[in-house]
Amino acid sequence: MMENRNQSARERPEKEGLDHVELARKIRDGNIRAASRLIRDLEDNVPQAKGTLKHIYPHTGKAHVIGITGSPGAGKSTITDELVSAFREKENKVAVLAVDPSSPFSGGAILGDRIRMQRHAGDPDVFIRSLATRGALGGLSGAVGSSVHILDAMGKDKILIETVGVGQQEVDVINHAHTVIVVLVPGMGDDIQAIKAGIMEVADIFVINKSHREGTRRLQKELLSLLDLKENRSGEWTPPVILVDDVLNKETFNGNIATLCQTIDAHHQHLISTRLLEKKLEKKAIVEIHEVLKSSILGPIIKELQASGEFDNMVSKVMKRQSDPYTLVEDVRSAFIRSQKGGE
Amino acid sequence: MERKIRIMVAKPGLDGHDRGARILARCFRDAGFEVIYTGCHQTPEQIASAAIQEDVDLVGLSCLSGAHKYLFPKVVELLKEQGAQDIAVIGGGIIPEQDFEQLYKAGVKEIFTPGKSLESIVEWIRNNIAVH
Numbered sequence: 001m002m003e004n005r006n007q008s009a010r011e012r013p014e015k016e017g018l019d020h021v022e023l024a025r026k027i028r029d030g031n032i033r034a035a036s037r038l039i040r041d042l043e044d045n046v047p048q049a050k051g052t053l054k055h056i057y058p059h060t061g062k063a064h065v066i067g068i069t070g071s072p073g074a075g076k077s078t079i080t081d082e083l084v085s086a087f088r089e090k091e092n093k094v095a096v097l098a099v100d101p102s103s104p105f106s107g108g109a110i111l112g113d114r115i116r117m118q119r120h121a122g123d124p125d126v127f128i129r130s131l132a133t134r135g136a137l138g139g140l141s142g143a144v145g146s147s148v149h150i151l152d153a154m155g156k157d158k159i160l161i162e163t164v165g166v167g168q169q170e171v172d173v174i175n176h177a178h179t180v181i182v183v184l185v186p187g188m189g190d191d192i193q194a195i196k197a198g199i200m201e202v203a204d205i206f207v208i209n210k211s212h213r214e215g216t217r218r219l220q221k222e223l224l225s226l227l228d229l230k231e232n233r234s235g236e237w238t239p240p241v242i243l244v245d246d247v248l249n250k251e252t253f254n255g256n257i258a259t260l261c262q263t264i265d266a267h268h269q270h271l272i273s274t275r276l277l278e279k280k281l282e283k284k285a286i287v288e289i290h291e292v293l294k295s296s297i298l299g300p301i302i303k304e305l306q307a308s309g310e311f312d313n314m315v316s317k318v319m320k321r322q323s324d325p326y327t328l329v330e331d332v333r334s335a336f337i338r339s340q341k342g343g344e
Numbered sequence: 345m346e347r348k349i350r351i352m353v354a355k356p357g358l359d360g361h362d363r364g365a366r367i368l369a370r371c372f373r374d375a376g377f378e379v380i381y382t383g384c385h386q387t388p389e390q391i392a393s394a395a396i397q398e399d400v401d402l403v404g405l406s407c408l409s410g411a412h413k414y415l416f417p418k419v420v421e422l423l424k425e426q427g428a429q430d431i432a433v434i435g436g437g438i439i440p441e442q443d444f445e446q447l448y449k450a451g452v453k454e455i456f457t458p459g460k461s462l463e464s465i466v467e468w469i470r471n472n473i474a475v476h
């Protein structure tokens with residue numbers, strides 16, 4: 001019932017005579033309302049939203065996408081906020097996608113990353129959007145990929161993706177970001193050992209935040225020896241370790257952020273000059289095609305099975321050991337292939 | 345397709361008492377809404393622009409400082425100016441009853457004062473706020 005009421009006020013292409021091309025043009029012109037609504041539609045899985053994306057896609061691929069990840073409380077939002085200021089000083093147009101977790105119980109979420117970034121709320125060249133994970137497990141939201149495209153088409157030079165506070169292997173950010181920053185804090189002791197694989201492998205740049213605290217030297221040493229273990233071919237990028245001081249020590253803190261900012265740009269240059277960027281874009285294309293295949297082929301099949309009650313039948317057959325998931329799915333697959341051939 | 349209500353909870357003006365706002369943010373989360381909390385000391389301009397960037401359906405303003413008669417209508421006005429009049433604004437806090445009429449006239453949809461149960465606020469939202 002709520003859905004019916006909702007349709008009326010919204011700028012849906014078919015409702016207000018706005019077609020996908022027109023909406024895409026508005027977004028490319030930098031219309032914040034149009035962009036934030038399309039992001040919302042993609043989060044909510046509104047089928048029409050993909051139609052607009054088709055017209056946005058050709059205008060993407062220009063922005064430098066930077067991922068910021070690390071454990072909860074490491075300082076991701078604060079670092080992100082500072083990077084926004086630093087990039088703005090260079091007159092870059094900036095966007096931030098800040099992801100926070102959805103509650104596994106209510107499905108609701110408190111999205112609080114923005115608190116640290118509100119000073120940019122009045123800057124028309126900074127677009128900040130909070131996203132809830134809505135059940136996605138890789139540290140991001142399912143809508144991140146397409147949101148990046150929208151911000152890219154809007155003409156943003158730098159797109160910062162702040163992940164949820166991650167543990168060891170929520171590394172989906174590498175599918176979307178060209179440069180990944182892993183923010184660490186001292187005092188977690190031997191935890192560094194435990195995170196040698198997974199998140200530690202995806203960093204292009206390490207930040208040791210709150211470096212005025214005890215344990216920084218040890219963490220730095222451990223990181224450097226970890227990096228030393230890796231065989232290094234000449235010309236290869238070795239992730240630098242950047243210390244960022246207490247946010248209250250304004251002078252050193254600002255200097256540290258400036259260094260981080262330069263390092264980010266240096267990494268971007270490295271990606272371009274070594275043609276690694278192309279490889280990353282190729283990987284992203286593969287991931288995107290996989291995702292869309294899943295959502296547009298698998299999704300409808302599951303939906304149909306559920307709607308017809310066949311899914312429940314399958315569950316009960318498996319429970320009673322009358323059949324097994326492998327046979328049942330083979331049947332579904334054959335039926336699908338038959339129906340496709342019949343439709344041609 | 346699953347529409348989810350998005351709400352921004354904001355504290356405009358010079359008022360650092362955010363216990364109420366935080367309790368509401370938490371309660372909205374438990375009701376299954378997505379809540380953007382922007383912290384204390386926000387200007388109406390910051391609130392309106394963040395609400396548009398976040399594409400929320402509702403802005404809940406909390407004010408305990410007595411400046412609600414200026415701050416609440418200002419947020420409504422700024423949203424309207426930017427073509428976002430479909431984002432509803434509600435208010436809460438220490439608000440004398442004699443001010444209600446003026447706030448309603450200015451476009452504030454509802455006022456919740458101390459003593460209102462959390463359930464009744466959630467219920468009001470479910471009944472009155474549609475995903476726009």
